[in-house]
Amino acid sequence: MGLLDGRVAIVTGAGRGIGRGEAIQLAAEGAAVVVNELDADAGAAVVEEIASAGGRAVLDTGDVADVEAADALIRRAVDDLGQLDALVNNAGILRDRTVAKMSPEEWDAVIRVHLRGHYACTHAACGYWRATNRPGRIVCTASSSGLLGNFGQANYGAAKAGIAAFSTIVAMEMAKYGVTCNAVAPAARTRMTEGAYGEIPAAESSAFDFWHPDNVAPMIAFLCSDAASHISGKVFGVQGDAVELYRPFTSVAAIENDGARWEPRQLAGRVGELFDSSGIVAGAENMMAKLRYSMTPR
Numbered sequence: 001m002g003l004l005d006g007r008v009a010i011v012t013g014a015g016r017g018i019g020r021g022e023a024i025q026l027a028a029e030g031a032a033v034v035v036n037e038l039d040a041d042a043g044a045a046v047v048e049e050i051a052s053a054g055g056r057a058v059l060d061t062g063d064v065a066d067v068e069a070a071d072a073l074i075r076r077a078v079d080d081l082g083q084l085d086a087l088v089n090n091a092g093i094l095r096d097r098t099v100a101k102m103s104p105e106e107w108d109a110v111i112r113v114h115l116r117g118h119y120a121c122t123h124a125a126c127g128y129w130r131a132t133n134r135p136g137r138i139v140c141t142a143s144s145s146g147l148l149g150n151f152g153q154a155n156y157g158a159a160k161a162g163i164a165a166f167s168t169i170v171a172m173e174m175a176k177y178g179v180t181c182n183a184v185a186p187a188a189r190t191r192m193t194e195g196a197y198g199e200i201p202a203a204e205s206s207a208f209d210f211w212h213p214d215n216v217a218p219m220i221a222f223l224c225s226d227a228a229s230h231i232s233g234k235v236f237g238v239q240g241d242a243v244e245l246y247r248p249f250t251s252v253a254a255i256e257n258d259g260a261r262w263e264p265r266q267l268a269g270r271v272g273e274l275f276d277s278s279g280i281v282a283g284a285e286n287m288m289a290k291l292r293y294s295m296t297p298r
């Protein structure tokens with residue numbers, strides 16, 4: 001018996017990388033899966049792989065950021081597979097550049113696929129769950145780049161931090177319908193992170209391949225299942241054999257001015273107290289360097 005027997009799930013950007021592993025894992029747990037992927041050949045290969053393992057999958061080649069295509073994606077799950085139980089928003093792209101050199105096109109492309117893509121698919125799925133009064137599961141894909149900040153990724157990090165906030169808010173709005181919404185910040189060796197996590201180990205190696213993209217999928221299957229019905233609005237880090245829980249942005253220190261508006265020069269004398277009492281560094285910091293795991297081959 002699988003964790004998702006009788007369920008229907010959509011995974012976006014499921015033709016390769018992390019999404020491919022998610023689609024295959026959800027199918028292995030018993031779900032019928034809509035494999036959404038812009039690259040039709042890559043998507044068809046995943047559908048074929050699921051079918052040859054005895055699972056059920058259909059292909060959708062719509063652009064997640066196109067509202068009509070997103071509506072059609074949700075309809076495809078319902079029309080072809082009977083219902084929709086889980087949406088995994090995974091599709092994404094990178095256009096890395098420091099902000100001073102970043103073109104408007106590089107900014108817009110990344111914001112569009114990630115933020116508009118998350119909105120369009122989630123909007124359509126939530127409309128379906130509201131109208132049918134069915135429970136649902138949404139898993140969004142954030143990134144440590146957005147939660148912590150990563151050099152050269154102002155567009156991507158802004159989108160990914162936005163996705164974490166989006167997920168928290170959707171969780172609140174959809175709670176009364178029995179729909180949960182969580183976000184994961186994965187890390188894995190894919191086309192997107194080529195080179196950052198070392199070489200793919202030789203096939204005969206029996207060592208655990210920490211950065212393998214398929215390592216993300218088990219947590220996604222769990223979050224899509226009934227076993228996770230009590231978890232919503234949370235952000236998890238997932239890589240290798242590690243699952244982490246992120247604390248939301250929260251204030252850690254405060255100064256007050258006896259009920260009066262501050263003068264700027266007073267602040268010049270007092271703001272240092274915030275850093276002293278919290279231990280937070282005042283200048284720009286590489287927060288990614290403070291991750292619990294190292295971004296190096298292992």
Ligand SMILES: NC(=O)c1ccc[n+]([C@@H]2O[C@H](COP(=O)([O-])OP(=O)(O)OC[C@H]3O[C@@H](n4cnc5c(N)ncnc54)[C@H](O)[C@@H]3O)[C@@H](O)[C@H]2O)c1
Pocket residue numbers: 012013014015016017018019036037038039042062063064065090091092093113117141142143144185186187188189190191192193213
């Ligand atoms: N790989 C990592 O370490 C890492 C880290 C943090 C976050 N992420 C996120 O995980 C997700 C998957 O990344 P990946 O590393 O597997 O990348 P990938 O490039 O291997 O796969 C992404 C897939 O999404 C598809 N896609 C892109 N735009 C699309 C669109 N508009 N509509 C439908 N499909 C589209 C691509 O064709 C591709 O097959 C992304 O959201 C990414 O930002 C990855």
